[in-house]
Structure formats: C-alpha cells, structure tokens
Amino acid sequence: MASEITGAQALVNALEDSGVDVMFGIPGGAILPAYDPIFDSKIRHILVRHEQGAGHAATGYAQVTGRVGVCIATSGPGATNLVTPIADAQMDSVPIVAITGQVPSAAIGTDAFQEADIRGITMPVTKHNYLITDPAQIPRAIAEAFYIASSGRPGPVLVDIAKDALQKMTSYNYPKKLNLLGYNPQIEPNSEAIRDAASLIAQSSKPIFYIGGGVIKANAAKELLVLAELVGAPVVTTLMARGAFPDSHSQHLGMPGMHGTVAAVTGLQKADLLITLGARFDDRVTGKLSTFAPNAKIIHADIDPAEIGKNRYADVPIIGDLGPIIKALIPAVKAEFAKNKADITSWWKQMNSLRQKYPLGYNEPSDGSLSPQYVIERIGEITGPDGIYVAGVGQHQMWASQFVKYEKPRTWLNSGGLGTMGYAVPAAMGAKVGAPDTPVWAIDGDGCFQMTNQELVTCALNDIPIKVAVINNESLGMVRQWQTLFYKERYSNTDLHSKRIPDFAKLAEAMGCVGLRCESKGDVDKIIKEANAINDAPVVVDFSVHRDAMVWPMVAAGTSNDDILIAKEMAPDWDSQEL
C-alpha cells in the first residue's frame, strides 16, 4: 500500500497529474495547507494582487492555449472575488478550474471567520462545482473537474476544499477512469442531420455562415475554411468568433450584431439559410428576436443541446463537436452539389454592393485630436496578425474587434457574454503566460484599466511583459455614447477626468512598467513601435483620444436589425439597394 500523504499534497499531485503547468492565485488561512506543497511543486504559481486577476488570468491562459486555466484562492472573500471571472468564463464557455479553500468541515455552517458558501454562490455560474470534506475524494474531484471543464461545451468548474480535508492524511490514487453517470457529451453528429443540412445548403440561393466562438473552442477553423470555400457563401464571425475565419478572406463580411458591419447584419437579415456553427443567437447579434432573419431557415450546430431552440427554432439541429460536424458536412455537401446547387451569384452581388457602399470607417476628429479608432487600427497593423489582442469592455472593445484584422483563432480575447470591465489587463497577463513568445496587447479603456491595473505589478515582478494601450477618452465611453444617443446628452457620472488624474504613465512607472504617452497622430506609429520593442518589462501607453468618438454602425438595444444606423440618425440608403 502506498504511503499516506496529506490532502494538500494529494491536491497538488492531482493538479500535476491533470497536466497543470501554471496557476494564478493568492494564499490565505483556509487554503494555506495547500500552499506548503505548492512551494515544492513543479507547477508555476503566479502570485497575483487580487483574486479577480487570478480568475481572468486563468481565462486568458485558457483562451490562448486551449488548455484548462487554473486559479486558486482562500475561503470567504478570496472565493467571492473569483465569482466575477467564473461567471465570465461560464458566459464565454472558457475551461477553467477554480480551487478554493473552505473553513474546516466542523465549522461549515457556523458563520465562521472567512466562511462563504462558495459552492452555493457559484452554482448558477459554474458548469459544475464541488465541496470536498474528505481528503480521499480530492484526486477524483480534481480529475472530474478537469474533464468536465474541458469536454463538451467548456466552462468553469469550482472545487471547494475544507481546510481539514487538506490537513488529514490519505492515500493517493489519480483515477484512470471516470464514471459520471449524468455527463456524457455527444461528440459525433447524427448522420441524418448532416444529410438534411447538406440538402438545405444545396437548395439555398441566399446562404450565410453564422460563425460563433464554438468554432474556436472546437479548434475547427481549418475545417471551416474548407467548408466555407466549398459552399462559397458569405461568412460572418461574431464577437466571440473573431479570428475563426480570416478577415482577409473575400467571403468574410465581418462581424454581425449591435456594432456589426452593414453587410454582416443585413446578410443575416436577408438570408434564406443560416448555417449556424457554434453560435447561440445572442440578443446582441439578433437584435429584436422576432424580426431576426425572418425568411431564413436555420441549421444550428452546437455541442450544447440546450442551445438548440433556446432563442430561435432550428429547422435542422446538429448536436456534436464542430470538428466532426464540419468534417462530416464537407463530403455530404459535395454529394448534394453533385446533384444540384442553387445559384448564389445574385446574392453575392447584393452583399458586395453593401460592403462596397458601407465599409467600416470613422471620421477623424475635426479639432485635430487623436482618433481612438486610428490608434487601435495602427496597433493591429504594426503588430500584425501574429499578435494577441485582449480588450476590456466598451467602445475600445468594439473598435478593437472592428479595426484590428484577425487572421487566426485564439488571437482575439474579450469578455463577450458577461461584458466584464477590467477583463483586459489580467486576461492579457494569462495570455502572455500561455504564449510567452507572442506579443500581447491589452487594448483597454481608461475606465476598465482603473478596475484591474494592479496586476501590472504581478506582470512586472514575474517577467510577463504585456503591452497595454489605454484608450483614454476620460469617460465611460460606451455609457457616454448611450447618453448622447438616448439620454439627451445628459452625461450623468460618466466623466472620469482621467486625463488629469491619474497620470497613467506615472502609475505604470510606479508599478514597475514602462509608461509612455501619446497625444498626436504623428507620434502614434513611433510610440507603438517603441512599445513593441520593449520585451523586458510591461509597457503602458496612455493614448489621449477624442472623447466624442462613437461606435458605428449601431443597432440600438431592443430594436430590429433592420433599423441599423451607420451614424447618428443615419440609416443605410435601402432604396438604392435591391434586396
């Protein structure tokens, strides 16, 4: 019989046996027993400055590598600080495992010091979670957590472990087989559904690919390229799917949704068939649901059966992993095309006319101040499609999605579903840890940056040289935009005064980073290149930009995609379009 070890050692062994190479966390009372074996472990532990940073870093790491991200915190406030990144990972289907310490089992339920029912709290925002009070259960819980987080539709799993379970002795066995009676994700698609889908594709004269983040999770971008070129239909990539299909590809119409291109939004509206792959008909894409794509039949492929029919009826549902699904669709579509193929040339004529007439664009500010879109566009152009771009939430996020050109999956990270301001800096930190040889730019707002910039200290001390562009419009810019459009320019509590306080460059210097400033268009390229040349320290660039720039096009919340505006009170000239 193997000699006994502590529950804490069993935890660390199980993490190692699950393939963990890095985790982000902060110790505290209840989790302290685990930190003793962590001291000797081959796992790199990165000591963050706030547990929220640990959670988003795990997410950033997972998004870039496709592996499971790991964060670890103590009980009570340590655990509750993880709730936001856990909810974020749940909404964006990111595989992370969160380990939390819990008060000793005898104290659970007594309102003990630093006690919080984190299993109860995170039940609605995790894929699954555990409370472990018996050290013998630790290895199985960890093995299951990694399997559940990374398989099927990925998501966060929390393992809460009572302090005494970490301290007690147990024998260690990493389970070789899991027996989860109620969890058995379907991977291979139903062949009848594949044939039905192929048949619809061949009959459609106005097909469009509606591509969601699931294609990236399934590592199916290469297969998608083959299928898309075979079908020849227009392709749109949602906010979570940017990079799943090359922006440079002639079939790509850009991003759909509230701030999508006119061609992408209208393409979905006017199509007769949506080939939906790993997308979930989110309200930011559909606009007013009852008016979304009114004439389209829906092929809906997703690994999560609960997404089928949740928001929109699917004429052909296909449940399974997108890799096998797309691989099966390719020969099925070829076989259908051999029999018949509807003509899509007039459909393309309409789409080409829309994208030529309404390309993404922006006006330079008339007062000569810096345009935020120009800054973001230049960061993308100078750094190139091999870089990784991580946005916060707001105007800068939409511009980073619109004006950086993505060619490859896992190069664009953002908080799409939950819309977590403060995501960028810690997620970029995790991304850089996962891809240390790749330049990682956090494109952040001045509001977002002030929520989580403390992790720059972590970056500076741990040789994680990320670059941060603070798109400083001294406002909560997206909220201000809504106030401009919908609240009669009454700017209630959106003025941050961030061109006065704080001094972002000095703040960066104080945290061990290089701090740079840019206020004029002529300096933009030089300063981006200067930042790109620095690889031994994190860099923060304070780009002082025009505050009244707005994100266009826009479909106002709750309205129909048919009511897309290309500028304030300006709709596309539909009369001149033959749609």
Add this chain to the structure above:
Amino acid sequence: MAQHTLSVLVENSPGVLARVASLFSRRGYNIDSLAVGPTESPEISRITIVLNLEGHALDQVSAQLFKLVNVIGIQEMEDKNSHQRELLMVKVNSAGDNRSKIEAVVGKYRASIVSQAASSLTIEAIGSSAEIAALLGELSSFGIKELVQSGLIALENGDATLAERTLQETGLASSSTHSQTEDYQN
C-alpha cells in the same frame, strides 16, 4: 397554461436539489409541486416535478435540466401512460352533525380517518391531483382547520423503467465501468 410532470433521476449527492431548484429559479420556470425521494438504487434519487410551462418549451426545460452534471435521466410522465398520485392530510372541523356527513365523503373518495378529536377529524387521502382537489372541494364546506399535501409522484405503466431507459440512451447500460478517460487530462 400547460402543466407537465417530469420524472428526473439524479445522483444522490449533496446539493443536487439546490442545483435543480436554482436552475428553475434562474430560468423562470414555475414549479407547481416537487417530490424527492430514494429509489431502488442507493446512489440514485428521483425527483418528480410538476411544472407550469407557460412560455417555455418542454424540450428546452429538459435540455437545461440535463446539462446539470448530476442529472442522469429525464422523462415526461403523461396521464395516459403513468400512474400519478398525491398524498393529502387534512384536519376538518367536525362540530355538530358534520361527523356523519364527513364520513360519507371520506367513504366516497376511499380516504380514511386517521385521528379523531373532540371537534375535528384528521383525514388521509391518496389520489390523483383531480381526486384530491375534488375531495378538498367537498370537505371545505365543513371548515378546514389545517392541511398538508405532498408533491405528486408518478411511475410509468408497464415493464419499462426510467433507469433502464436512461442507461440505454446514454450508452451506459452495457458497461458498469464506463470509461470517459479520453482526453480529459489537460
């Protein structure tokens, strides 16, 4: 308003009822009644849920429930293919000449008097939702002092069992040591 009865097999693990209740609460599904109890297998519990599904599709509710890792199987129990019962205990005012009238009602519904006191009778009844409602309707004229009612439970007619059906559907029936090792390591 559409009422449906779902039988749900779940792992008998801590917190599983909270997961189900939390899911129903956050998705806005209305529960009319809920009954939880043990099954023929000590590892598995059975939850019977009566739902009022206004505005929600039954498929969607089932799919959301099935996403819970601890949920093993789900089946809708329909009147025509299952046996459905509720348990009622009710304390009825028996003052004056009510007693004989109450006894007549009790006999009519195959209920039974389980306790008698100076001014009340305690009645136990087992029946379908409709029978229980009808009994209560008749008893209410005497004055109901207190009542308690269980959630509905249901069992499919015939040889088939939910456990067998579930294990076959998920492919688990053939092997008791079903392996899911493929690629679960990081």
